[in-house]
Amino acid sequence: MSSTVLTETITLTIDGRACNGRRGQTILELAKDNGIDIPTLCHHPWLTNHGACRMCVVEVEGQRRLVTSCAAPAEDGQVVTTQSEKLSAMRQMTLELLFAERNHICPFCPVTGACELQDRAYDEGVTHTRYQYLFPILEVDSTNPFFVQDHNRCILCGRCVRACNEVVGQGTLNFGSRGTSQMVIADLGVPLGESSCISCGTCVDVCPTGALFDKRAPYFSKGEGLTRRAVICPDDDLGCSMNVVLRSGIIARAESREESPVNGPLLSRRSRYELLFEPTPRLTAPRMRNEAGELVEVSWDEALAAAAKALYANSADRDSEQAPVVGLVSGRLPRETLETFRGFIAETCGSGDVDTLFGPERQVRRAASHLFGDVRECGFEAIQEADVVLLVGFDPQKTHQVLGTWLARKRYNEQCKIISLNARQSEVAGLANIDIKPRRGSEHDVLLGLLHELNNLGHFGGRPEQAARDRWAPYNAERVAAEARISVRDLQRAAKMYAAAQKPVVLYGPGLGALGNPNLIGLLWDLVRYSGAQTADGAYRVRGFQSEANAAAAEELGLKGADPSTAGLIYVLQGDDPFEPQPELSDSLRRAETVILQASHEGRLMRYADIVLPSLRWCEREGTWVNVMGLTQVSEAATLPPAGVRPDDEVLAALAAGVAGEAAAAAEAAAAANGSTTES
Amino acid sequence: MSNKPMIASVWLGGCAGCHMSLLDIDERLLALLELADIGATPITDFKLGGFPQADVGLVEGAVCNTDNIRFLEEIREKSKFLVSFGDCAGWGCVPFMRNFFPLEQVMERGYIFTPSTVDGFIPDDEELPRQLEKVQPIRKFVPVDFHIPGCPPNADTIFYVVSELVQGRVPDSIPQPLLHFD
Structure with a gap:
């Protein structure tokens, strides 16, 4: 330990080794700092210590009883033993009592293989419990839309209760009753779905057993064989980051990243759960209006050619009388996409009218x-x-x-x-x-x-x-x-x-x-x-605070206003923004001669669109995000887009090439016409 | 008769999965037969004359009815070393699920309310074993000398424990990663 530590340094003997630490640390913390592992179950680094499970018991010389190291302050000169036959027997007994108390049936538990109770039992070599099973009849509460609380697997460690109170400050979960009838309850004992719960899922994150588990992919989302991608939540401009957890390329769940500079162990209901679901069908092929005015699926070639033609017809350098092209882009897209879009509207369409959908704010x-x-x-x-x-x-x-x-x-x-x-x-x-x-x-x-x-x-x-x-x-x-x-x-x-x-x-x-x-x-x-x-x-x-997650990046890029009310062509790059147009914008969209929409899912803007091009979803994009405080963070792509969907920059590049082709053809035609006039 | 140790096994309220896993030790069965004889298994249907005197008795399955108890007691008597084989025998596992309902409801569900049943009734012939009020692990009725958990236990785990036992060594516990409850 460095001598610059201002607090008082203390020395303990743990398992025969001299270990240094600071006054105020618990024995568990001090042991951990010195590389000595003490098994724990109710302890969690985000939470205060509770001393409920008695897994972390140690022997302290001169003390008659075993001490719970997570709750005991380390004192100078203590002689501590963390591994002994007596302790092992004690821990085994504790585990066996936990297994006997409620109905722990590992083979059909959704978190088997990723359960801390199981891990501790394996560590201690527990093969069975010597105690009589109580077979309590307990409820399974699945009233919350995103997770299930199964009291059969609860060991009353209180992690969820402490997380709900200390980390989230919500105070929905607490203990009800005492002794063997003690239960984790929501509010005054109502089902979770009817309680004050905000469904942030922090309790699920900290639960050591399968007493709380996600509904989305219960037998799929824990254990080995998972990959993780660090993604910036596109839902608000706080710039929260999270891990998207995948199995075989499929999203299993989202989890918080402790190292996140903004949100730490916290995630919102939006980012942990709601974002993972797709509320409307995915667009996987371009669509165009037919003669009857219905949007029908067409090939990419057909859609891109039609879009390029419309864009060329409305480009500013062709005819000054022409109503301008206006570009509207979702502010929930990475900086790179915003920049590409701005460049596309400026260079290909000769228009400076680019803004984000919530630009007016x-x-x-x-x-x-x-x-x-x-x-x-x-x-x-x-x-x-x-x-x-x-x-x-x-x-x-x-x-x-x-x-x-x-x-x-x-x-x-x-x-x-x-x-x-x-x-x-x-x-x-x-x-x-x-x-x-x-x-x-x-x-x-x-x-x-x-x-x-x-x-x-x-x-x-x-x-x-x-x-x-x-x-x-x-x-x-x-x-x-x-x-x-x-x-x-x-x-x-x-x-x-x-x-x-x-x-x-x-x-x-x-x-x-x-x-x-x-x-x-x-x-x-x-x-x-x-x-x-x-x-x-x-x-x-x-x-x-702004509605759009990347509002700061849009501001930096100078996306500062567009007037769609007189536009001839409106190009909307919506991505997966669940945007609902205000009446004014709806009117403009209706008035515009052509509306090109690039969106990931079916939505309300489609009713105004003449050409619809598929786009990426948040978890398929990589790029840079700037949060409300100006913090720049990079988001990884977690999943691959479905077949038929092309990356946005690729689509914009194809359109730019298409417009250039239109211009060249027009120039050629004009030259030919000129030639024929001079000849005659 | 050889004087090799005798292994005998049986299943009570189980699904036969643990025995399938026993077969999964594959060619190591031959190695095991070098060390011991296998006197009876549910696969032989006890045609050889009931449960033999055994050095190591393996019991799969939980205790669900009076017949299970009778059989279990006989096996205990005839086995020098009794092993609880798999999660049903040791922990309860799937057969335990009926413990959360009254027995009457369970029987009605099984014999009357199943979708394919017409004019169902709960059989009560004297010949039939009686269902217990609660399904129990085997140690509730007889002393058990060793527990192999797992649903089913891994073939490697079975081979490790059984080959140790027939060579006269009793493991303290099951080392990781062979120990698993699922």
Whole structure:
């Protein structure tokens, strides 16, 4: 151990070896650091120690009883034995009692071969149990859509309970009853599917036996012969990474990656479960409209030729009268794909009109920085250390679930208070200390009201200029509350709570951008600026989140706005984005002469498309992702696309070549026509 | 008669899978026959005159009915060293699944409510063995000297244990990776 360790160094003798460690470590941790393995079962590195299973018992000289090393603090000078006949007999007995207590029938358990109870029994050479079986009649709860809880295989180690409380902060799982009737229960003993469970699957991840297992591929997803691919979750702009676990090239499950810089052991329901399913049929062949106006399957050659023709006909350099080509691309695609698409629209179609599907949200933020002056927003650390979190138009439980989990955990540990200000029904409201739900359209007034109240409390000191104060002046709490149909007291309490905070943070979500009013974001910036809420490195304690996972990359690439309303041809590279068009975009799509759609699955945009080209799914792409904080990460491709689907860049290259071919043919025809005129 | 040790085996409430796995030791059967005689197996149907006096008795299957108990007790008496052979005999395994339902319901399910049954009834002839209320591992009724788990046990595991036993050595346990419960 290096001498730079500031904490007190202690020395123990473990199995006859001198082992160094720090005061405050448990015997188990210290032994592990020194390369000595002590068998464990209820211990898990993500969780606090519980001392429930008694597998990790050791002998400590001078102590009459065996000590559970996971829970016992290491003390200087202790003499510890981790392997002895007595200990082995004890561990065997513990295991045999566990096997006798409930109904452990390995041959038909979905996790056999990857079970920690089994592994410990093999280590100790257990071939049977000497005890009488109890044959308890226990329930199997399969009401959760994604996993099953089978009490027959539960050893009451409490890992799931601790994970649910300590890691997720959800507190759904706990112990019910005592002694032999003790059970892991959800809420007050309701089925999981009817409980407060958020289906994040962390409990399934930590379960040492088959008491909790995934429904997706129960006999397929554990044990040997699996491969893993590190993939960035394309669902939100947090940049969570996960392992896609495959057997024979087929997705078995998703698991968290502890080394992930953003989410660590956490995964959301979206990334662990929902993303793995395909809600609508996959597109594996191009489609085109026939004379009857129906989309029918055609060959790639036919579709590419038709698309190239349409693209050439609408290209800007042909005819200045021509309505422009507009490119819309999903922001849930890797940076490389966004860049290729931008290049394709610019070079092949001569158009600068390229944006992401949720581009207007980012546009609102840009408008706010024009109007209010840009602020440097804070990083994840500021959110982690916040004591009051003000959420504006943001429901992380729905859109940014891992962030929602952080907040839930902080709230569970009473490290923060939460104020939610959202006109829509939000899930985070259940966690909020103050939940303000104004009438839709009155958000602006409520924010002004909040500024007004904070100003009245003297929270802003001398920072705001008189003009700003005058602007807020009419918005007293009573007036705003009446206007927005909220409680005056809630608004005043929220202002007081925010003002009293040491390290408040304001988080706004895609919902705010979607309202299209840059003032809303600007007022939040004013709020933090006037409060002087800054981190040590000078960033303001405010952070906005976007709908699109790669919004930051799109911004960097300058995908800054396209007006599809007057477009002659709209090219939509949708990928597997579950995008639902707003009425305005639907109108534009209907108006455009030609719509080319490149998508992985059947979806609503198809009704506007003239030509549909198959595209890749998230797990088939590799590429670079930039998260909300600017962190760049690389995602691996996990699976191969099905037959008939071509990679997006290949399709775009074929189209570019097709358009060039059209241009050459046209030039030739023109030259021939010219030639014939000169001759005559 | 040779004076080689005698192996005899039997199955109770089991699926014969453990015996199939015994056959999976393949050409090593010949090596085993160098070391020991095999006196009776369920495959010989006990035509040789009941269960012989054996040095090593292998019992596959769980105890489900009164007949199983009677037979098991006889085997115990005639075997110097009794081995619980496979998960059913040692752990319970699939036959245990009926323990979670009342016996009456199990019998109705088997004899009356099966889809192909017409006018079904639960047989109660005196000649027939009685089903036990709960299926049990064999050690519930007789002392067992060694357990080989596995559903079925691996052929290598069987060969290792049985060849050790017939040579007069009793393993402490089964080493990894031969030890498995599935």
